[in-house]
Amino acid sequence: MIEFRIDRGSGVAAYLQIVQQTEQALRMGVLRVGDRLPTAREVVEATAINPNTVLKAYRELERAGLVEARRGLGTFVRRSLARPESETDTALRAELGDWLARARDAGLEREDISALFTSALDALEAAPRAHPPQKDT
Amino acid sequence: MSESPSPTPQAAATPQAAAATPQAPALRARGLGFRFRSRAGARWALRDCEFALPAGRITALVGPNGAGKTTLFHLATDLLRPTEGAVEVFGHTAGTPEARGGVAFLAQDKPLYPRYTVEETLRLVSRLNKRWDHKGAEDIVRAGDIPLSARVGTLSGGERTRVALALAMGRRPGLLLLDEPLADLDPLVREEFMGTLMAEVLDRELSVVLSSHVLPDIEHSCDYVLLLKDGHIHLAGDADELRATHTLIKGRADHPVPDHVVHARTSGRQLTALVRTGGSGTVPGDWATESPTLEDVLLGHLRAHATADASAAGTAPSTAEGAAA
Numbered sequence: 024m025i026e027f028r029i030d031r032g033s034g035v036a037a038y039l040q041i042v043q044q045t046e047q048a049l050r051m052g053v054l055r056v057g058d059r060l061p062t063a064r065e066v067v068e069a070t071a072i073n074p075n076t077v078l079k080a081y082r083e084l085e086r087a088g089l090v091e092a093r094r095g096l097g098t099f100v101r102r103s104l105a106r107p108e109s110e111t112d113t114a115l116r117a118e119l120g121d122w123l124a125r126a127r128d129a130g131l132e133r134e135d136i137s138a139l140f141t142s143a144l145d146a147l148e149a150a151p152r153a154h155p156p157q158k159d160t
Numbered sequence: 161m162s163e164s165p166s167p168t169p170q171a172a173a174t175p176q177a178a179a180a181t182p183q184a185p186a187l188r189a190r191g192l193g194f195r196f197r198s199r200a201g202a203r204w205a206l207r208d209c210e211f212a213l214p215a216g217r218i219t220a221l222v223g224p225n226g227a228g229k230t231t232l233f234h235l236a237t238d239l240l241r242p243t244e245g246a247v248e249v250f251g252h253t254a255g256t257p258e259a260r261g262g263v264a265f266l267a268q269d270k271p272l273y274p275r276y277t278v279e280e281t282l283r284l285v286s287r288l289n290k291r292w293d294h295k296g297a298e299d300i301v302r303a304g305d306i307p308l309s310a311r312v313g314t315l316s317g318g319e320r321t322r323v324a325l326a327l328a329m330g331r332r333p334g335l336l337l338l339d340e341p342l343a344d345l346d347p348l349v350r351e352e353f354m355g356t357l358m359a360e361v362l363d364r365e366l367s368v369v370l371s372s373h374v375l376p377d378i379e380h381s382c383d384y385v386l387l388l389k390d391g392h393i394h395l396a397g398d399a400d401e402l403r404a405t406h407t408l409i410k411g412r413a414d415h416p417v418p419d420h421v422v423h424a425r426t427s428g429r430q431l432t433a434l435v436r437t438g439g440s441g442t443v444p445g446d447w448a449t450e451s452p453t454l455e456d457v458l459l460g461h462l463r464a465h466a467t468a469d470a471s472a473a474g475t476a477p478s479t480a481e482g483a484a485a
Contacts, residue, residue, distance in 0.1 A: 029380055034451045036400070037380040064359050071354035072380040073218055074362040 024061060025054060029070045037072050041080035049089060049104035060090060060098040184251030185212035186335045186367035187219075187236055191245030194231055204243075205231040206391045213369060213384060215250070215334075218361060220378040220399075221371040222458055223388035229371040230268070232388070233337050237265045249335055261291070264333035268340045270324040274313025278323055281312055285327050297330030303356055318349035322356070329360055338370040342377055350374070354381055375455040385454070387461055395461050399454050406457045407437045409447040418443050423464040434460030 025048050029037050048054040061069075063077045081098055084090045091101045126136045192209040195202050206228040213219050221229050234240040235247050238255035252258035272281060278301055286292040301308065304322040306315065312323065321341055328336055338357075342350045354377060360366055369386070372378050385402060387395035395402070406422070413431040417424060424433035434456060435443055443449055452460075 031376050031379050032453070034453055036403075064362055067358035067362055068355040070380075071351050071358055071377075073383050074358055075217075075383055076380065 024059065026061070027066055027070060029072055037076045038080040038083065041066070041077065042083050045080075045084055045089070046104060049100065049102075050106075052103070052105045054100050054103075056100050056103055058100045059096075060084075060100070062097055184215070184248075186215040186217070186250060187211075187213040187369060188248045188251075189232075189245065190248075192232075192235065192242055192247050193244040194228075194235060194240060195243040204391050206235070206388075209245070209391075209393050211386060211393050211396045213367070213386065215367050216365060217384040218358075218368040218370070218382045219384040219386055220382035221369055221386050221388065222375075222378075222462070223371075223394075224462065227388040228391045229388055230339055233265060233267075233339050233369075233371070236337060237263055239265075262334045264328035264331045264336050266321075266324050266328045266336070266338045266341055268343065270320055272312045272320060272323065275311060277309050277311050278306060278315075279308040281323065282308075282326065282330070285330065289331050291332050293330050293332050296332070297326040300326040300329055300356060300360070304352070316349075317344045318346070318353065321345060321349075321353060325353070325357070329364075332364075333366070335367045335369070338368065340371055340373070342372055342374050350377055357381075375458055379454050382454075385458065387458065402457050403452060403454055405436060405438055406452050406460070407435050407443055408450040408452045408456055409433050409435055409443050410450070411445070411447040415445060415447075418445055418447070423460040 025044070027041050027044050029040055033040070035043075045054065045060070054060075060081070063074060063081065066072070066077045067074050081090065081092070085092060085098075089100065089102050089104070090098050092098045123136065126139070131139070189209040189211050193207045194205050196205050209232070221232070223229055231240065232247075235242055236249060236254055238260065241255070247254045249259040249263045252262065273284075276284065282294065282297055282301070286294055286297075298308070301323060304319060306319050306322060310319075312320065315323065321344075325341075341353065341357075345353060357368070358381060361368060370378070370382070383399045385395065385397060385399055386393065409418070410430065410432050413426040413429050415431070417431070417433070418435055420436040420438075422434040422436055424431060426432075434452060437443060
């Protein structure tokens, strides 16, 4: 079971924070297929956020096929987001390491590299491609 | 889920929902006005108020001290009668038996008998109410680890607030009104109290209106906002929509100020402003933009109000918040 932490100062909508924290837990393997998410009541009692927000987040996760609600039992993880390719000792990671070394040799600072990576990632995501639809804002 | 044509056993789940007109707003004001009379003369505490708070929502009632928040609660619960216009609870005019049965009010001063134990208090109030939910009320007290045998006078502020909430919820209201419930609570207890309140909303299909000065606490709890200014409704709407239709901008103070600025201030060469964008999110000009929190939106509108007051001149300076603490 995981616990959600809502950052009140952040401009990110609370429902999106729940979705993102669940996705991250799935990516890191903290949540696995068959695990139960806390009930909406448990979440609102612990975080004091609006119940509709929690229900919206769970609907969103269900729509993405990550969890399923079983009547009277709770909400369960259906699909994991953990990818073997994103672990530390893979080929992709090694290539990224090489690229980072070249970027540093070219005189880029940490922030420059991070900005460059993010902008390239944004460009990639902006390009049309068969992919599950992203969350609307 | 669609309405089932034949009666099914599960339909009995929410007794209070059945009594109310399904689409009626939880709280509605039509041309509502109230005028106080005192030795100093008559003063309008509320005037020309027109709003409809949707059922099933948690509305934050925000405004400076003296804006008319408590008066509005008193009108909704028939503790005061409107000077003009009307206020309705689930479509029933305040003061009618239907309206009284549908609404519970948690007043700021939480009138409780200090010598009674918690259990005696619950029993006393249960005798005054036909549709009393004793288990529900006791559960709220228990969730706060308050012994039923404790005398009310020995409880902390947070515990007394919880007992008052239990008394209000025991009446099975469809609409719960809370006047500054968080004012005298420390942050930990505030969070706990709001957690309990949110769980009640989820369990009972409850509509809530709560007034508060603690803006960060309502950020993610309230999904609807009613902002009162000088007895008038200044802003009313869905919280997400308000966030989406406003933008924070930052830039050079010598640039021409864009349209629809709610509130702006300059420090040195920098100008910071809250702008109403009407949903596009874009502001013409050379500005760094940021999406605001609900608190940013409310503060902007509250400050806009303060500036307008100052320029009006002659008005007494409003009491500083927290002065009583």
